[in-house]
Amino acid sequence: MSNTSPIRFSFFGSSRFSVLILDELERAGILPISVITTPDKPQGRHLTLTPTLVKSWAVQRNIPVHDPEILDSSFAEKIATEQAQVFVVASYGKIIPASIINIPPRKTLNIHPSLLPIFRGASPLQSAILHDTKDTGITLMRIDEKMDHGPIVAQEKIHVAEWPTYDVLEKEMAEKGAQLLIRTLPQWINGSISEQEQDHVAATFTKKIVKEDGLVDLTGNAYSNFLKIQAFHTWPQAYFFHEHAGKKIRVKITEASYSHSVLHITRVIPEGSKEISYEDFQRGYSLLS
């Protein structure tokens, strides 16, 4: 990579989406000077304190990591000494106060996987799937004080032919997002690109997904169920309840397909068991007549 004047930027992110973007940037030979992520949290079956994916990623590459609990003035001072030209945010998980987004001379950009002002908020990708919005895209915007409200710097439309599972869509969007950033960042830094106010009237908002959203009614609409299964593939996963041996168990649907108005479930994880094929599930859990 012949990068004569590398851009100094810090990266804010915490989730898998963030890491996918970092991966793509790295492939282009672009690395942040530091990474800011959320603090380690108890995770997994034994509630062991686990760092975010982004923290692990940065540690492996010897990139300085900050994981402040609160983004207060002392953190602002610390981060200011790093002299970044711009901050880049992707799925950070916390609201970043104005006192911090305005630190770098070229402010703070956010990669958001939807065509803003559509699908502002916490779950743009899941919402696109659930609403069957196949003409979607990614937006590079400058962060202001309100959630996903700032002016648009660049946008790329993406058409989805058929809905993949969430993780696949996420990866695609992250890669496209990173590429958009790579193309746009130099112009943004030298000021040759102008930002565009969002059409706030047209804005729609997405909610944070909760566990209960994953419950599906298998007697309901096959296509909506399919969309749910795809959208919630990573978390919380679409599930239904089944009575077995006098106990009510939760059964997660991990794989399904849809064709000719029919939903075909192919893989499930019954509670307390491992992942099995739906046929095995029907046999083993006395569902077959």
Place this chain on the structure above:
RNA sequence: CGCGGGGUAGAGCAACGGUAGCUCGUCAGGCUCAUAACCUGAAGAUUGUCGGUUCGAUUCCGGCCCCCGCAA
């Protein structure tokens, strides 16, 4: 020590203190124009692992390994 479920023939499940049964699959034969359908028969399990209790454990107890659900 966050809570809980589970590890039994290739797969999914059942049972029981006295060497284990069902469905599917597999193999052989039959039926059929034919078939993933049907009929008959067969093969296939040291019941996760180590130790303990017992006349005897797969079934009871304890340690270990592995898997999963909740929670986060």
